[in-house]
Amino acid sequence: MNDTLAGWLQILALVGALALTYRPLGDYMAHVLTTTKHLRVERGIYKLGGVDADADQRWSVYLRSVLAFSAVSVVFLYGFQRLQNHLLLSIGFPPVKADQAFNTAASFVTNTNWQSYSGEVTMGHLVQMMGLAVQNFVSAAVGIAVVAALIRGFTRRRTDRVGNFWVDLTRIVVRLLVPMAFVFALVLVAAGAIQNFHGIHDIATLAGDHQSLTGGPAASQEAIKELGTNGGGFYNANSAHPFENPNAFTNLLEIYLLLVISFLLPRTFGRMVGDNRQGYAILAVMALIWAGSVAIVTANELHSVSSSAGHAAGGMMEGKEQRFGIWASALFAVSTTLTSTGAVNSFHDSFTPGGGGMTIFNMMLGEIAPGGTGSGLYGILILAIIAVFVAGLMVGRTPEYLGKKLGAREMKFASLYILTTPAVVLVGTGFAMALPGERASMLNSGAHGFSEVLYAFTSAANNNGSAFAGISVNTEWYNTALGLAMLFGRFLPMIFVLALAGSLAQQRPVPVTAGTLPTHRPQFVGLLVGVILIVVGLTYFPALALGPIAEGLH
Numbered sequence: 001m002n003d004t005l006a007g008w009l010q011i012l013a014l015v016g017a018l019a020l021t022y023r024p025l026g027d028y029m030a031h032v033l034t035t036t037k038h039l040r041v042e043r044g045i046y047k048l049g050g051v052d053a054d055a056d057q058r059w060s061v062y063l064r065s066v067l068a069f070s071a072v073s074v075v076f077l078y079g080f081q082r083l084q085n086h087l088l089l090s091i092g093f094p095p096v097k098a099d100q101a102f103n104t105a106a107s108f109v110t111n112t113n114w115q116s117y118s119g120e121v122t123m124g125h126l127v128q129m130m131g132l133a134v135q136n137f138v139s140a141a142v143g144i145a146v147v148a149a150l151i152r153g154f155t156r157r158r159t160d161r162v163g164n165f166w167v168d169l170t171r172i173v174v175r176l177l178v179p180m181a182f183v184f185a186l187v188l189v190a191a192g193a194i195q196n197f198h199g200i201h202d203i204a205t206l207a208g209d210h211q212s213l214t215g216g217p218a219a220s221q222e223a224i225k226e227l228g229t230n231g232g233g234f235y236n237a238n239s240a241h242p243f244e245n246p247n248a249f250t251n252l253l254e255i256y257l258l259l260v261i262s263f264l265l266p267r268t269f270g271r272m273v274g275d276n277r278q279g280y281a282i283l284a285v286m287a288l289i290w291a292g293s294v295a296i297v298t299a300n301e302l303h304s305v306s307s308s309a310g311h312a313a314g315g316m317m318e319g320k321e322q323r324f325g326i327w328a329s330a331l332f333a334v335s336t337t338l339t340s341t342g343a344v345n346s347f348h349d350s351f352t353p354g355g356g357g358m359t360i361f362n363m364m365l366g367e368i369a370p371g372g373t374g375s376g377l378y379g380i381l382i383l384a385i386i387a388v389f390v391a392g393l394m395v396g397r398t399p400e401y402l403g404k405k406l407g408a409r410e411m412k413f414a415s416l417y418i419l420t421t422p423a424v425v426l427v428g429t430g431f432a433m434a435l436p437g438e439r440a441s442m443l444n445s446g447a448h449g450f451s452e453v454l455y456a457f458t459s460a461a462n463n464n465g466s467a468f469a470g471i472s473v474n475t476e477w478y479n480t481a482l483g484l485a486m487l488f489g490r491f492l493p494m495i496f497v498l499a500l501a502g503s504l505a506q507q508r509p510v511p512v513t514a515g516t517l518p519t520h521r522p523q524f525v526g527l528l529v530g531v532i533l534i535v536v537g538l539t540y541f542p543a544l545a546l547g548p549i550a551e552g553l554h
Contacts, residue, residue: 007327010252011294014331017256018263025260026267026279032175033148033168034272045170056161059502062149063495065165066142070109070491073135077105080131081123090124091199091214103479108132110490111139111372113225113232113342113465114482116474120214120235125197132232133221137181140228140261141172143374146494147265150378151272153501154402157508162501176261177228184257185223191253192246193219218243226257229372231342231465239332239345240321251324251345255332258341262286262370265377273402277520282380284525289369289532290338293362298330300354319350330355337362340372342465349452349468356468357548360455363462364540365532366421372463378497380528384519385414385500387531391517400516403509413500420492421461422539428457428485429543432478441472451547456482461489 038046038053046053057065080087081096081104096104100116107114113136117123123132145168152162189195198215205211218234222244225232235241245251263286270279301316320329329346336343337359348359362369368380385401389411392399399406406414432438432453442449452471459466460482467473473482518524 003325003327007298007325007331010248010328011331014252014256014259018259021260022264022267022283026264027271029144029176029261029264029268030271032171033151033268038167039174042167042170042174045174046166049166051164051166053164053167055164057164058160059149059153059162059498059505062162062165063498066146066494066498067491069138069165069169070142073109073138074105077108077131077135078102080127081105084124084127087124087126089126089197093122093124096122099476099479100474103483104132106483106486107465108135108230108232109139110463110486111143111228111230111340111375112460112463112486112490113230114460114467114486115232115236115465116479116482118236119233120216125216128221128234129217133224136221136224136228136230136232137173137177138169140177140224140230140373141169143372143378144172144261144265145169145374146497147269147374147378147381148272150381150497150501150504151269153504154273154404156505159505160502162498162505177224181220181224181227184227184253185220187253188219188222188250191250192242193222193250194243195219222254223257226254226341226343227261229258229262229339229341229376231258231336231340233343239343240347242323245345247323248328251328251332254343254345255335258339258343259335259370261373262339262376265370265374269377269381275402275520278402281520281525281528282377282384284522285380285528285532286369286371286376288525288529289365290334293334293338293358293369294331297334297351297355297358298327300352300358301326301330316352319347321345333359334362336466337464338365338367338369338371340367340375340463340465342459344466347469348455348466349470353548353552356451356455357544357552359466360451360458360548361536361540361544363458363464364422364425364536364544366536367462367464368532375463375493379417379493380532382414382417382497382500383532383535384528385410386418386535387524387528388517388519389414390531391527395515397515400510401519403512404504404507405510409503410500413496413503417493417496417500418535420496421489424461424485424488425454425457425540426543428461428481429454431481432457435477438475438477441475441478443470443472447547447551451551454543454547457485460485463490 078101081101084090084095148168149162195217196215200212200214202210202212221234239245266279266283270276332345348356366379368376370376371379388399388401442452452468455468
């Protein structure tokens with residue numbers, strides 16, 4: 001079988017698997033978020049936490065719960081790393097230094113999973129399991145909980161309540177993430193991923209040299225790392241490492257896992273608002289952008305005009321695993337940067353200017369196609385509100401979306417959401433390029449070096465976590481700056497999303513009239529795609545022109 005046929009078959013298999021699970025998992029997720037019944041284990045958790053499971057919260061209380069839980073998580077994970085040498089299963093590793101511990105704590109709590117360290121020589125098994133892996137579960141659940149609150153803002157009327165954060169968090173973890181991660185961890189182990197408590201082993205290589213290999217519970221972390229769109233690898237090579245991603249089957253499985261929840265949430269959205277057509281419209285936008293990005297990156301990596309000689313000599317395989325090849329590497333790169341996963345099975349720094357630039361652009365879209373668990377859906381719903389507002393301006397009518405009027409208050413929240421992440425990205429990149437000491441961290445000069453810095457802040461602020469890997473970021477300045485970028489990029493948008501949810505929930509639904517914009521038809525899908533591309537283009541084009549575009553033209 002040639003590479004082209006194999007590439008098309010894996011794309012078709014991935015799309016088929018996502019299509020088969022779209023309705024059942026989406027409907028199940030809607031049930032989880034709307035049922036009034038509590039499982040016995042959930043009631044035990046509520047009792048321990050002193051939670052009244054039947055009492056809904058105002059949006060401001062919901063927000064305080066999100067921020068308080070995340071703040072405690074940052075402190076706990078920071079302390080866990082700093083005390084690592086006193087814990088069981090530390091396998092002899094020293095405590096993580098302060099600035100790196102802050103960066104890592106901020107990274108995993110915000111679902112970014114940016115890593116300025118090599119996991120196999122930095123983190124002991126207990127920190128990996130009870131620190132990092134636990135945050136992989138709960139940070140993913142926080143994103144889904146926030147979008148559930150936003151959906152309730154559309155469905156509820158004349159109320160200031162948007163749900164109970166503690167109930168949402170518990171249900172998502174207990175009923176969705178833990179069962180799915182458990183099953184797929186077993187599948188990964190059966191397919192060759194490792195799962196043990198071994199320490200560091202010195203082995204003799206075939207060439208007669210010695211190599212140190214670290215064992216550990218990798219498969220269990222790999223499953224939730226992909227399923228929760230987290231991305232942090234047990235090993236420095238991430239999903240390019242054979243212990244995490246042994247073969248072509250596990251590679252396709254991991255791509256499926258990092259896409260499945262975010263692609264099923266539009267179905268959940270449609271069920272909760274009582275109109276499945278709305279979910280299909282959002283899904284269509286996500287699918288169009290994802291398919292277009294896959295086509296562009298794959299074409300660039302297969303047929304780079306600027307590197308035709310290098311391509312003929314096999315140069316396009318630089319930074320890619322022989323086990324996966326160009327097609328699977330491009331598919332993984334697109335899927336991980338269009339979600340907030342950040343896992344990699346190849347190094348994006350070695351991609352062509354067009355392919356590498358597209359991975360940056362994917363994150364600049366706000367990771368909405370399909371985006372992170374929860375964050376992707378609330379991001380695209382904010383853009384849908386912007387699209388409805390634009391359409392309203394063109395016909396001189398007050399915009400409405402799903403029966404709720406979008407007035408000045410709602411549009412302010414949506415606008416602040418849109419502006420927050422680009423501000424963090426561009427300000428952070430500007431400071432890094434203005435400081436001589438931080439410019440010295442670039443391993444390349446010129447446009448490609450600028451792309452490395454732009455990629456780092458784009459990845460951090462959008463809570464992605466992948467990197468060009470051509471920049472030395474394990475410094476006090478970068479650990480602190482990128483840690484702050486992750487926190488601002490995660491929680492400031494959540495403030496505006498929950499405030500918007502509260503504002504919508506207080507409204508009385510307006511009836512559909514002949515002048516109401518249909519938001520389930522192909523015309524709206526096209527409008528929303530156009531608004532997404534225009535907003536991102538106007539915001540980021542100057543920065544892209546200095547980086548990947550300039551490099552490609554050169």
